[in-house]
Structure formats: structure tokens, C-alpha cells
């Protein structure tokens with residue numbers, strides 16, 4: 001049987017990985033500055049992660065959400081402690097799109113409304129309402145296009161209020177730092193306006209932290225550089241360091257009811273333990289502060305490289321913008337310099353999303369190799 005061919009692939013076959021390095025079937029070592037789409041948070045194969053997952057596998061790997069699973073409460077407490085969102089409620093699922101799907105559905109249940117406001121260049125996933133709230137017409141099927149979504153630019157408070165005033169908006173969904181879209185951020189005053197206007201017009205504010213969350217940007221959630229309380233926060237990617245897990249944090253003003261949300265796989269024993277290991281290592285290895293310090297360092301150093309127009313992002317969620325499309329540069333980096341980087345829907349932007357365990361010397365190595373790669377592709 002053939003694979004359904006939806007992914008353009010690089011000619012690399014990883015067979016093993018350790019911390020920030022990935023090894024292919026020929027034994028070549030690659031520096032992983034992409035973490036498989038920002039998923040690897042505490043490094044590939046972290047000993048504590050392996051230990052907890054292995055132990056749990058020997059106990060019980062899965063049972064459905066019809067039984068008691070104390071690991072879910074343990075995880076809720078640990079997320080509460082790390083995020084300081086103590087009074088929020090946790091619902092667990094298995095991916096970023098599923099987290100956003102549940103967040104949008106819950107907002108609609110809660111408000112009794114159905115239109116969504118999302119932002120230009122947003123990416124929220126590939127399923128029903130999540131893809132409809134994604135600003136990329138090529139991945140929205142006619143079925144998904146039935147959802148009522150209005151896209152607005154960041155920072156246009158007047159346009160936002162005009163739409164919210166119509167009274168039919170269940171949710172405003174935003175990324176504190178856009179991931180796939182290319183690392184753009186709303187202004188501080190606009191973030192406060194989002195909270196204020198959603199409260200005024202009885203709409204839910206959803207912070208999509210699927211890519212930026214779990215310490216990557218130097219705060220636990222990227223929106224937490226501001227003092228706002230979204231109604232719902234969505235999470236996935238770095239939450240499980242490669243084990244599929246997602247979740248939403250729900251503000252105490254939104255009440256749960258049996259059957260309101262549900263899933264078979266969400267919050268299973270292995271997923272909970274994977275995320276607990278991530279949180280434990282984030283704390284013991286002080287990775288959030290490390291991400292912030294290294295991000296600040298990288299931004300300063302990357303700006304000095306000839307040809308770099310702008311360095312965007314925070315912590316270890318970073319983008320380097322050039323005045324040319326970076327496809328050839330990424331190929332040169334991977335095939336000649338053995339370095340994984342990422343692209344974005346902004347074709348001129350190179351994304352850097354390493355495991356949070358990356359060291360300064362590895363970033364220095366990358367910047368050095370980048371200079372050579374830039375010369376090669378210019379020649």
C-alpha cells in the first residue's frame with residue numbers, strides 16, 4: 001500500500017536522537033534546531049522522561065476516561081503550579097488542533113453564539129473549526145468553510161470592537177506569538193483590548209499556546225508577559241516532548257457539565273506521565289529561564305549577520321527574516337551543514353525552535369555555519 005502523499009519530505013531518515021541531536025540511518029549527526037515543529041521541549045530521550053514512561057508502561061498504559069486516573073489530577077496540579085493558573089480547570093486531549101477544536105466548541109456552548117474572530121496569518125490546526133480559524137484558504141475544505149470566521153489584522157482595536165458589537169461572536173482566538181504565520185505578535189495595548197472587549201461583549205478570549213506554551217518563550221505561556229486572564233488557554237506540542245498530548249485550561253467562570261467535552265485517548269496514563277516528566281525537568285533544569293537567556297543572546301548575535309533583515313520572537317521561539325525566500329538556505333543547512341531549521345508561511349523567514357536544552361555553543365555553531373551557507377547560496 002502507498003502512503004497518502006501529503007508531506008513534501010527531506011531525504012533524511014532519523015533512526016535515533018539524543019538531546020539536541022538527531023542521527024540518521026547512515027550515522028550522520030544533525031543539530032536539531034526545529035524540535036520536530038517545536039515539539040521537543042526537554043530534549044530527545046531525556047533520562048527522566050524515559051524512566052517515567054518506561055515505569056508507567058509496566059504499570060498501565062491506557063484506560064478510558066470512564067475510570068479514576070489520579071495522574072490527571074497530578075498533572076492539573078503541576079500545570080497549575082508552573083503556570084500560576086491555579087483556579088483554572090484542565091481538560092486533556094491529544095493534539096493542538098483538538099485542543100483548539102474543544103476550546104472553540106466550549107466558547108460556543110458557553111456564550112450560545114457561533115461566530116469566531118481570528119487574526120491574519122493565524123494557524124490553529126487542520127480540523128473543523130480550527131482550520132476554519134486558520135488564515136490559509138488552501139487548507140480549508142468547503143465543509144470547513146461553513147464555519148463563521150472573521151479575520152482581522154492584529155492591533156486594529158476599532159475593527160475588533162465593530163465586529164464584537166454585532167453580538168454573535170463566541171470566541172476571539174489569538175497566538176501570543178504567531179508560529180506557522182511567522183513570529184508576529186500583537187501589541188501590548190491590543191492584548192489588553194482583547195481581554196477588555198471580550199469581557200464587555202460576552203465573548204470568550206482563547207489564547208492558543210499550542211506552540212508557544214510550556215516555557216518556550218521564557219514565560220510559561222507567551223501571553224503571560226502581560227497580566228491578562230484568557231477564558232481558555234490551549235496547549236499541546238512541547239507539553240509531551242513527543243508523546244501526543246494536548247489540553248485546554250478553562251477559566252473558573254465556565255462551568256463543566258457531564259458530556260460537554262470528551263475523548264477516548266485524551267489524558268491517558270502514558271500521556272499524563274510524559275507531561276509530568278516534562279514539567280519536572282523544566283523545573284529541575286530551570287529551562288524556562290534558560291530559554292529566555294539564550295533567546296536574548298541569539299537575537300543580539302543573529303542581528304549581526306549580514307543579510308538578516310530582522311530577528312523575531314522570544315525565548316527559543318525565534319525567526320530570522322531575510323530579503324529572499326529561505327527554501328534553498330534550509331536545504332543547504334540540512335544537506336551540507338547537518339542542521340534542521342524550520343520554514344513558515346512567510347517564505348522569507350527561517351524558524352528556530354530548538355529543544356529548550358540547547359546550549360550557547362550550539363547556537364554559536366549554527367550562526368557560524370549559517371554565514372557559510374549564506375555565502376554558498378549567494379554564489
Ligand SMILES: Cc1ncc(COP(=O)(O)O)c(C=O)c1O
Pocket residue numbers: 037095096097098100123124125126175179180208209210211212236237
Ligand atoms: C499555534 C498552533 N495551534 C495549533 C496547532 C495545531 O497543532 P497540531 O498539529 O498538534 O494539531 C499548531 C501546529 O503547528 C500551532 O502552531
